[in-house]
Amino acid sequence: MAEKILQNQNPKLEAMTVEHETPAPKEITVDEPKLTRVARPLRHVRxxxxxxxxxxxxxxxxxxxxxxxxxxxxxxxxxxxxxxxxxxxxxxxxxxxxxxxxxxxxxxxxxxxxxxxxxxxxxxxxxxxxxxxxxxxxxxxxxxxxxxxxxxxxxxxxxxxxxxxxxxxxxxxxxxxLFCLGAAFNLLSKLKEKGQLDTESNILVNGGTSSVGMFSIQLLKRYYKVSKKLVVVTSGNGSTVLSEHFPDLKEEMIFINYLSCRGKSSKPLRNMLDSGKIVDYDDPNSLKETEAYTQNKFNVVLDFIGGYDILSHSSSLICANGAYITTVGDYVGNYKKDIFDSWDNPSANARKMFGSMLWSYDYTHFYFDPNIKLISKKNEWIHECGKLLNEGIVDCxxxxxxxxxxxxxxxxxxxxxxxxxxxxxxxxxx
Missing domain, CATH: 3.90.180.10 (Medium-chain alcohol dehydrogenases, catalytic domain)
Incomplete structure (x- = not known):
C-alpha cells in the first residue's frame, strides 16, 4: 500500500510553492521556569x-x-x-x-x-x-x-x-x-450552724484590714446583725481606714493597735477586760476614762493574722464553749516564706484532734476551697455572696x-x- 502511494507522487506538485497574503506567525518565546513563593490560602483560626x-x-x-x-x-x-x-x-x-x-x-x-x-x-x-x-x-x-x-x-x-x-x-x-467574701461567708456560716454565732455574740477580729477581715466585719454587723461592738485588732492607720470605708459601722468597733503593743495584742485585751475600760488605740497602756467596756470575754475569735499570743492567754480571753477560728495558724503569716498547704505545728494539730477535751473552746484552722462540688447543696454561698454584693450589703x-x-x-x-x-x-x- 505504501509503495502505491509513493508511485502516485507528482514531482510537479512537490516543487510547487504558494504565496500567502498573511505572514507566518512569530515564534512565541518562553521564559525559563522559576519557582516562587505564594501566600497560603486563608484558614479558620482553630x-x-x-x-x-x-x-x-x-x-x-x-x-x-x-x-x-x-x-x-x-x-x-x-x-x-x-x-x-x-x-x-x-x-x-x-x-x-x-x-x-x-x-x-x-x-x-x-x-x-x-x-x-x-x-x-x-x-x-x-x-x-x-x-x-x-x-x-x-x-x-x-x-x-x-x-x-x-x-x-x-x-x-x-x-x-x-x-x-x-x-x-x-x-x-x-x-x-468572691474569694475573700466566700471565705468569710462560709467561715461564719459554720459558726452559725454550730450555734456559736448569734446577735448577742461578743467577737474579736484579729486582722481587721485584711480582705477577709473587712468582709467579716461587714457580714457580722449588716448580715448577722451582731448587736455588741466588734473588737478589732489592726495596725497603723487601720482604724482610720475602716472608719472611712464603713462610716455606718464606725461606732460599732473598738480598735486595738497591733503595732503599738509589738504584736502582743493579748496584753491590751486583758487590760481592757480586767479594768472594764476601753484601751487607747495609740497607747495600749492607757485607758479611756470616759469609755467603759462591759462585754466581758469573747464568744468568738476570728484570726486572720496568725500567731500564738491570743491562744496562750485563751483562758483569760475566750468564754467556755467559745470558738477560735483561724485562717493562718499558730505562726504569724509571712508571705515571703509561707508555703501553701503546709502542715500545722504539733500544738495546733493537738487542738484540732482533741478540741474541747483539753480546752474549753473549739479550735478550727479554716481552709476555704471554693470548688462548688465540695460544698453542700444547702449552702448556696455563691448566689448569696452575689446577692450581698449586688444589694450593697457588703463592699469590696x-x-x-x-x-x-x-x-x-x-x-x-x-x-x-x-x-x-x-x-x-x-x-x-x-
Whole structure:
C-alpha cells in the first residue's frame, strides 16, 4: 500500500510553492521556569491565643508566657472568658514559695477575675451568651494554672461564676470580691450552724484590714446583725481606714493597735477586760476614762493574722464553749516564706484532734476551697455572696490597681503585708 502511494507522487506538485497574503506567525518565546513563593490560602483560626503571667520556681522571676492556647470549638460544657481584671491573693505567693524546682514547668497566678464571655459551649447556650459580663473564682492551686491571663476556659459546674451587675459592681471590685467574701461567708456560716454565732455574740477580729477581715466585719454587723461592738485588732492607720470605708459601722468597733503593743495584742485585751475600760488605740497602756467596756470575754475569735499570743492567754480571753477560728495558724503569716498547704505545728494539730477535751473552746484552722462540688447543696454561698454584693450589703475595698506590666511592684507591695484591701491587676488586651 505504501509503495502505491509513493508511485502516485507528482514531482510537479512537490516543487510547487504558494504565496500567502498573511505572514507566518512569530515564534512565541518562553521564559525559563522559576519557582516562587505564594501566600497560603486563608484558614479558620482553630484556637484562642493566650498571654499569661507565670513562674518556673520560687527563685525565678514572674514572666510572660505565650505557651497556652484555648482550642476551638470549645467543649460543650464550658465557657471562654476574656479576662479584664484579676485579684491578687497571698495564696499565689505561698504557692510560689513551695515551687522549689523548675522541673515541673510553668505555674500560673491569680485565683479570681472579672471579664466578658467570648465563646459558649453548646450545652450552655440557654444560660449564657457571648458578651455576658461575668466575675468568678478560678481556683486550681495544685494544677499549676491561674487566672492572670488574657483568656480563660472555665467549667461553670466546677468554677464559681456569676453575672456581674453592671450598675452596682465595678469590674475592678468584682475581680477581688468572691474569694475573700466566700471565705468569710462560709467561715461564719459554720459558726452559725454550730450555734456559736448569734446577735448577742461578743467577737474579736484579729486582722481587721485584711480582705477577709473587712468582709467579716461587714457580714457580722449588716448580715448577722451582731448587736455588741466588734473588737478589732489592726495596725497603723487601720482604724482610720475602716472608719472611712464603713462610716455606718464606725461606732460599732473598738480598735486595738497591733503595732503599738509589738504584736502582743493579748496584753491590751486583758487590760481592757480586767479594768472594764476601753484601751487607747495609740497607747495600749492607757485607758479611756470616759469609755467603759462591759462585754466581758469573747464568744468568738476570728484570726486572720496568725500567731500564738491570743491562744496562750485563751483562758483569760475566750468564754467556755467559745470558738477560735483561724485562717493562718499558730505562726504569724509571712508571705515571703509561707508555703501553701503546709502542715500545722504539733500544738495546733493537738487542738484540732482533741478540741474541747483539753480546752474549753473549739479550735478550727479554716481552709476555704471554693470548688462548688465540695460544698453542700444547702449552702448556696455563691448566689448569696452575689446577692450581698449586688444589694450593697457588703463592699469590696480595693487598695490599689496595677497594670500587669508593673507586676514586680504589685507583688513587692503584697509581700510587705501592709495592703488594706484587695490588690487588683488590670489585664491588657492581646
Amino acid at each position: 484556637h484562642i491565643p493566650v498571654k499569661s503571667l507565670v513562674f518556673h520556681s520560687k527563685h525565678g522571676p514572674i514572666t510572660f508566657s505565650y505557651e497556652n492556647k484555648i482550642k476551638l470549638p470549645i467543649s460543650k460544657n464550658k465557657l471562654a472568658v476574656q479576662v479584664n481584671y484579676v485579684g491578687l491573693n497571698p495564696i499565689d505567693m505561698k504557692i510560689k514559695n513551695g515551687y522549689t524546682k523548675p522541673i515541673y514547668g510553668e505555674a500560673g497566678i491569680g485565683r479570681e477575675y472579672s471579664g466578658v464571655v467570648t465563646h459558649v459551649g453548646s450545652n450552655l447556650t440557654d444560660r449564657w451568651n457571648v458578651g455576658d459580663e461575668v466575675y468568678g473564682i478560678y481556683y486550681h492551686p495544685k494544677l499549676a494554672v491561674g487566672a492572670l491571663q488574657t483568656a480563660l476556659l472555665i467549667d461553670p459546674n466546677v468554677d464559681p461564676v456569676l453575672m456581674r451587675p453592671k450598675h452596682t459592681l465595678k469590674p475592678e471590685k468584682a475581680a477581688g470580691s 475595698i480595693v487598695d490599689k490597681v496595677y497594670s500587669w506590666k508593673n507586676l514586680k511592684e504589685a507583688f513587692s507591695y503584697m509581700a510587705t503585708q501592709r495592703a488594706q484591701g484587695k490588690l487588683i491587676m488590670k489585664v491588657e488586651d492581646f
